[in-house]
Amino acid sequence: MVSLFDMHVHTTAGSPDSGLDPEELLTECRRLGLSGALVAEHNGWARHEYDRFVANHDKDVVIIRAIEAYTNWGHCICIGMDQYVSGMNNVEILRKEADKVGAVIILAHPFRFLFDPAGVYTRNVLFEDPKTLPKTAIEATAHIVWKNVHEVEVVNGGNIEKENRFAQEVAKVLGWAGTGGSDAHSTAGLAKGMTAFHGDIRNERDLIDAIRARAMTPLENYHVGRTALYSDQNVEPIMPFLQSLDYYETSPVLSGPDYMP
Numbered sequence: 001m002v003s004l005f006d007m008h009v010h011t012t013a014g015s016p017d018s019g020l021d022p023e024e025l026l027t028e029c030r031r032l033g034l035s036g037a038l039v040a041e042h043n044g045w046a047r048h049e050y051d052r053f054v055a056n057h058d059k060d061v062v063i064i065r066a067i068e069a070y071t072n073w074g075h076c077i078c079i080g081m082d083q084y085v086s087g088m089n090n091v092e093i094l095r096k097e098a099d100k101v102g103a104v105i106i107l108a109h110p111f112r113f114l115f116d117p118a119g120v121y122t123r124n125v126l127f128e129d130p131k132t133l134p135k136t137a138i139e140a141t142a143h144i145v146w147k148n149v150h151e152v153e154v155v156n157g158g159n160i161e162k163e164n165r166f167a168q169e170v171a172k173v174l175g176w177a178g179t180g181g182s183d184a185h186s187t188a189g190l191a192k193g194m195t196a197f198h199g200d201i202r203n204e205r206d207l208i209d210a211i212r213a214r215a216m217t218p219l220e221n222y223h224v225g226r227t228a229l230y231s232d233q234n235v236e237p238i239m240p241f242l243q244s245l246d247y248y249e250t251s252p253v254l255s256g257p258d259y260m261p
């Protein structure tokens with residue numbers, strides 16, 4: 001059974017800039033028919049509070065907690081790490097800490113601002129120097145960050161199309177599946193970016209295993225009934241699900257790894 005997850009949501013449980021209550025998230029997931037959501041909080045969601053929340057609600061929607069950590073190479077969604085560890089704002093240290101506890105790291109919105117004129121607040125964190133911008137997805141994979149994360153977010157609801165498409169091309173070069181999430185801070189835009197896992201995701205363990213196996217396919221615009229595939233890889237396992245929808249579209253065919261938006 002395909003499990004549908006929004007893999008990047010912020011709630012009031014651990015993100016001061018969010019207006020979305022976890023209760024409201026559950027209700028909205030049910031309304032949209034999602035299997036669950038990954039709550040990737042800026043400050044983390046305290047274990048005891050999360051446990052209490054889960055204990056007090058039906059398990060038909062699976063809410064999993066994660067930390068969206070700010071690092072030297074951008075925002076890293078860490079699944080399986082209980083809390084911030086000293087030094088984890090450095091991706092290499094973060095990876096060592098993640099390996100100790102079997103956690104996985106998804107690099108979130110890696111190419112945000114890449115195509116903007118570089119300004120103080122609009123600089124891409126991986127390629128800060130406008131003179132060294134990658135011209136192709138292959139060039140972008142030379143960055144050291146890819147050795148220290150497990151997967152990459154290719155659909156981010158807060159990104160512009162070009163930024164997401166470039167991430168998707170990089171994922172393809174790396175041989176990764178890519179994930180999708182909305183980065184929603186309210187019910188608006190929830191499930192704009194989605195990940196269809198190929199099997200059942202009942203808990204954090206299942207989620208980590210599925211990400212390691214890359215048994216997933218990123219999707220976009222599920223929330224408005226215009227579900228679009230965001231990859232031309234890993235499509236077969238989710239075809240029955242797509243065909244069960246009233247409408248879906250396959251992603252435009254891109255020109256290959258040299259594609260530059």
Ligand SMILES: [Zn+2]
Pocket residue numbers: 068075108109
């Ligand atoms: Zn972020």
Ligand SMILES: [Zn+2]
Pocket residue numbers: 008010040068183
């Ligand atoms: Zn975020």
